[in-house]
Amino acid sequence: MKIHNLEEIEFFYTKFAYNKNVLTPRFDTESLVREAISLIKKEQINTLIDIWVWSWIIPISIWKNTKLDKIIAIDKSKKALKIAKLNAQKNKVLIDFIEGDLLRPFINSKYNISWNLLITANLPYIKNEDRINMSSDTRFEPKMALFWGEKTGFEIYERFFIQVLKFREIYKNKIYLICEIWFDQKEVAQKFLTKLGLNFSFFPDLMWIERFIKIKL
DSSP states (O other): OOOOOOOOETTTTEEEEHHHHHHHHGGGGGHHHHHHHHHHHHHHHOOOESSSSTHHHHHHHHHHOOOOOOOEEEEHHHHHHHHHHHHHHHOOOEEEEEEESSSOOOOOOOOOOOSEEEEEOOOOBGGGGGGGOOOGGGGGHHHHHBBBBSSSSHHHHHHHHHHHHHHHHHOOOOOEEEEOOOTTTTTHHHHHHHTTTOOOEEEEEETOOEEEEEEEO
16 A cells, blocks of 8 residues: 655654644543443453544554454545555554545444444544634645634534434444543533433543543443
8 A cells, every 4th residue: 555755653662654634643542432432341342443534543452452453443534534544564563444424334334333332432622613713734735634613613413412322322332432522522422412311421641631421421
């Protein structure tokens, strides 16, 4: 698989390939990975679905520390999926790759999923208008990797969590979710998740800012 202009970065003790077509891996996301590993071991989870995979740092990092039975990766970007597949091959991880929009493929068609399941998601969460205030390195990343929303930046997560409720109606598994949000979104997330009646909690990043959501369905 030949992909141009590749660079390499270390994330969670593993080197990953990436380029301008994917979100640049950031160390803050290691907090999500650590929590996922702990949850998988505690709840004996054996299946992982990763939404909006980009270079696929989250599932590979989790797999190397848990040896999950099945991993499914979903992304709407064909270019991102190429990078994800390359990193999967380099790390000898077997994955089912699906091109699709959030959880829509699982709602439109019934999949055979084992009963202990974790869904991870690091969706774009920054308001469009904040693009001018971001650091210079973000100019080289896909806009759809970071910016998604006119009012709060949380809009795509709202759509995702509504899909989660539909997913719950179809799959009766024991299901957990872990998501990464922006530093100023705890309040808007809390209001929306409470409105949906979801069982959720927050946990902090490396700077002790509560930027991660954990949900049990």
